[in-house]
Each structure stands twice: as C-alpha cells, then as structure tokens.
Amino acid sequence: MKQKPPKELRAFKVFAIKEGTVIDHINVGHAIKIIRLLNLADEKKVVTVGLNFQSKNLGMKDLIKVEKRELTPEEISQVAVLAPEATINIIRNYKVTKKFKAQIPELIEYVIVCPNPNCITNHENIRTKFHVRYEKKNINLKCNYCERLFVREEIKEYKNN
Amino acid sequence: MPNFKSRSIISITDLSKSDILHVLKYAEEIKKKPQLDLLKNKIMASCFFEPSTRTRLSFETAMEKLGGQVMGFSQAGVTSAKKGESTYDAMKIIGQYADVIAMRHPLEGAARRASEATNKPVLNGGDGANQHPTQTLLDLFTMKECQKKLSNLSIALIGDLKYGRTVHSLAEALTHFNARLYFVAPENLQMPSHICDHLKKQKIKFSFHDKIEHIINKVDIAYMTRIQKERFGDPIEYEKVKDIYVLTAEMLDKTKPNLKIMHPLPRVNEIATDVDNTKYAYYFEQAENGLYVRQALLGLVLGKLK
Numbered sequence: 001m002k003q004k005p006p007k008e009l010r011a012f013k014v015f016a017i018k019e020g021t022v023i024d025h026i027n028v029g030h031a032i033k034i035i036r037l038l039n040l041a042d043e044k045k046v047v048t049v050g051l052n053f054q055s056k057n058l059g060m061k062d063l064i065k066v067e068k069r070e071l072t073p074e075e076i077s078q079v080a081v082l083a084p085e086a087t088i089n090i091i092r093n094y095k096v097t098k099k100f101k102a103q104i105p106e107l108i109e110y111v112i113v114c115p116n117p118n119c120i121t122n123h124e125n126i127r128t129k130f131h132v133r134y135e136k137k138n139i140n141l142k143c144n145y146c147e148r149l150f151v152r153e154e155i156k157e158y159k160n161n
Numbered sequence: 162m163p164n165f166k167s168r169s170i171i172s173i174t175d176l177s178k179s180d181i182l183h184v185l186k187y188a189e190e191i192k193k194k195p196q197l198d199l200l201k202n203k204i205m206a207s208c209f210f211e212p213s214t215r216t217r218l219s220f221e222t223a224m225e226k227l228g229g230q231v232m233g234f235s236q237a238g239v240t241s242a243k244k245g246e247s248t249y250d251a252m253k254i255i256g257q258y259a260d261v262i263a264m265r266h267p268l269e270g271a272a273r274r275a276s277e278a279t280n281k282p283v284l285n286g287g288d289g290a291n292q293h294p295t296q297t298l299l300d301l302f303t304m305k306e307c308q309k310k311l312s313n314l315s316i317a318l319i320g321d322l323k324y325g326r327t328v329h330s331l332a333e334a335l336t337h338f339n340a341r342l343y344f345v346a347p348e349n350l351q352m353p354s355h356i357c358d359h360l361k362k363q364k365i366k367f368s369f370h371d372k373i374e375h376i377i378n379k380v381d382i383a384y385m386t387r388i389q390k391e392r393f394g395d396p397i398e399y400e401k402v403k404d405i406y407v408l409t410a411e412m413l414d415k416t417k418p419n420l421k422i423m424h425p426l427p428r429v430n431e432i433a434t435d436v437d438n439t440k441y442a443y444y445f446e447q448a449e450n451g452l453y454v455r456q457a458l459l460g461l462v463l464g465k466l467k
Contacts, residue, residue, distance in 0.1 A: 119269050120248065145269065147269070148291075
C-alpha cells in the first residue's frame with residue numbers, strides 16, 4: 001500500500017492565501033473559462049489555478065484561488081452557471097470565514113451565449129437572459145429572446161470565452 | 162378580466178386561457194359587426210423586415226378597417242438595418258411615431274427585443290422560426306367557429322411538425338382546451354420532444370402516426386402543413402415522403418361529418434385542389450379570420466376594447 005507522506009512533508013499543491021476567495025470543486029475543464037468570464041487575469045491580482053486535482057466527490061476537479069478579492073454575489077451566480085458543484089470559500093487572515101455552494105439564479109443574465117445561431121442576441125449587442133427551469137435532475141435553460149430550450153450541456157460558449 | 166391595454170403580444174405562451182378567450186370574443190363581435198371608427202386617429206407602424214404578403218396585408222387591412230392609419234415598410238432593404246442600425250434603436254424611433262407596431266423579422270427574438278425598446282405595444286407577426294401568435298389565435302378562432310366549441314376537440318396536426326412554428330404554438334395553446342392530438346409526420350419530422358414533454362405535463366393526450374389515413378376518420382380538425390424540401394439533407398428522403406402527406410377528396414369518404422380541414426397557407430400540393438369544393442375545406446375562411454383576430458388585438462392593445 002502506498003503510504004501517505006506526513007502532513008508537514010506534503011508538497012503544497014497550491015499555496016494558502018491570506019485574503020481572498022477560493023473557488024473549489026469546479027468541474028474539470030471549467031477553471032479557465034471562469035477566469036475569462038470574471039476577467040480575473042486582467043486585474044493584477046495574484047490568481048492560482050489548479051487543474052485536474054483529485055476529488056473525492058467529482059473524481060477530478062479544478063480550483064481557483066484569487067488573492068485580495070472577494071467575489072460579488074453576481075459573480076458567484078455566474079460561477080454557478082459554469083460549475084454548479086463549485087464551493088466558494090471566503091478567506092480572511094488565512095481562515096475560511098464563509099463557505100457556501102454557488103447557487104444558480106432563476107434568471108441568468110449576460111453569461112451564456114445562445115447556441116441558436118438565428119437568435120437576435122447573436123447578431124446584435126444584447127445582454128442575454130436565460131430562464132432556469134429544473135426538470136427532474138436536469139437544468140434547462142430557456143432563452144428570453146428566441147425562446148429555445150437548452151439543456152446545460154448544449155451551452156458551449158460563454159461570454160469572454 | 163384580462164387587461165390588454167399597452168400590452169405587447171410576442172408569444173402565445175404569454176397569453177393565459179382567459180386572455181385567449183377574451184381576444185376570440187372580440188374577434189367574433191367584430192366579424193359580426195364591423196367597428197369602422199374604433200381606431201380613428203391612431204397609427205400602426207407596419208414593420209416587415211422580411212417579405213410576407215398575407216400577414217402584412219392582413220394587419221394593414223385590419224388597421225384600416227378600424228379607421229386607423231398605416232405607415233411602414235415591407236422589406237429590410239429600405240431601412241437603416243442595412244446600415245447596421247440595431248432593432249432596438251429602430252423600434253425605439255418608430256415607437257415615437259406610431260401608436261402600435263406590427264412587425265415581422267427574420268431573427269428569432271427580434272419582437273421581444275423590440276418590445277423592450279418602446280412603450281408602444283408590439284404585435285409579433287413572426288420572428289424567424291420562433292413565434293407567430295396572431296396565427297395561433299386565428300387558428301383557435303377558426304376551430305371555435307367551425308366546431309362551435311374549443312374544448313375537447315380531436316385534432317390532427319399533419320406534415321412538418323419538427324420545424325413548423327405554427328404547429329408548435331398551436332399545440333402549446335391547445336393545452337388550455339383539453340384537445341386530443343394526433344401527430345402525423347415522417348419520423349424525422351415529428352413533434353419535438355420538449356413540446357411533447359410539456360403536453361404530458363399538462364395531461365394532454367397525443368399519439369404519433371405516419372399516415373393520414375390512420376386518423377382522418379377520427380378527428381374534428383385536420384390541420385395540414387407543408388413539408389419543405391429544404392429541410393431534407395438527402396433529396397431521396399424527400400421524394401419518399403412528399404406524396405404521403407397529400408390530402409385528396411377521395412380520402413374524405415368516411416370522415417366525421419363535422420370534420421374541417423385547416424392550413425396556415427401557403428399550400429403547395431399537400432391539399433389537392435379537389436378538396437377545395439368539399440364541405441370539409443375551411444382554410445380560406447381560416448385566412449379571412451386573421452383579419453378579425455388582428456382587429457380585435459389592435460383594439461385591445463390600444464385600449465379601445467376593454
């Protein structure tokens with residue numbers, strides 16, 4: 001059996017941060033999309049990204065640590081659209097002061113690019129709106145404009161991505 | 162009581178059962194007794210960003226028959242859309258000139274966007290493959306007129322059920338009236354699953370069929386639609402089905418006596434012309450009814466009918 005190294009000898013995969021936000025349990029492949037969506041790379045704040053980490057619940061996960069920045073409620077709901085399993089940890093003085101699951105709002109504004117090429121939002125400069133409906137375990141999204149219904153997996157493009 | 166004043170009519174899903182019945186009631190009244198001066202001094206902008214003959218002329222005639230005036234355009238080429246102006250800006254300006262706007266646009270969602278730009282009511286005369294609510298209202302009006310009721314009818318929707326926006330909106334609207342629906346289409350053009358799921362939820366009974374002959378003797382209404390050649394990637398597939406969904410007079414031997422055949426028009430060959438002279442044909446009356454339904458809507462959204 002492979003022995004786990006004692007905690008003090010384990011290499012840090014990512015450094016602990018003093019102040020900021022840790023977005024954990026991001027579905028694999030979505031960390032970079034979240035960074036682009038929230039413009040995290042452009043703000044001159046230190047951002048640490050972990051890709052393809054082992055995860056008990058997800059098998060594999062991505063992770064983002066943003067220093068000296070707390071996400072706004074709107075940004076948190078945007079994270080939820082891309083990564084519904086994500087947990088948000090607000091860090092102050094190296095301690096987790098708040099920990100919660102990101103919640104998908106009933107109305108998603110801006111984040112999603114409508115997959116329907118004939119939707120007016122893909123031809124004119126319009127802030128997209130999607131109404132969220134839960135069908136059993138699936139999340140369905142209805143475009144406010146073209147009224148098409150999509151399952152989450154059909155959404156391929158997000159703003160800034 | 163439903164309040165229609167200043168309300169835009171964008172999607173049939175925005176209308177409740179009582180809204181629909183309210184419109185049909187006024188359409189019936191106007192059909193019986195024209196109201197020549199109802200919209201005197203009111204102006205309708207007729208904004209057709211893509212060509213349409215029936216819908217545009219029907220909207221414009223409806224307005225003029227109520228004593229109102231019409232201004233507008235019938236193709237996008239003459240507008241600033243060509244210069245890159247957004248629908249939002251265009252409709253905001255037009256809303257400053259007109260009291261009500263009737264529009265058609267090739268992009269889906271354009272009518273909803275227009276309704277965000279102006280506080281004048283917008284009547285959607287078709288936005289791409291999405292919605293065409295006045296068509297659905299005139300279909301319901303016609304069913305009620307020819308069957309003397311709207312509830313508990315057996316209705317066959319025939320032809321292209323996958324891409325046809327009229328049959329989607331109609332199926333959705335019929336959930337209010339406990340219809341029994343028969344979907345007759347080639348397998349690859351059957352009713353989309355999201356609409357079937359919605360019908361199931363509303364406890365509407367429906368079944369799938371591939372031949373008109375299987376259901377024509379059971380129904381009160383046969384609603385025909387055109388199968389469009391351009392929907393088929395493979396022309397051989399089109400050739401296989403194109404003659405299956407043609408209704409001829411000899412297929413109407415053993416139907417219910419009250420059967421009526423409807424079609425949103427234009428038809429190509431899916432209803433043989435020998436059907437026109439049978440007592441079952443009702444598609445030309447249906448087209449005429451568009452006028453009364455649109456008059457009712459114009460009167461309602463302009464607050465002249467309560």
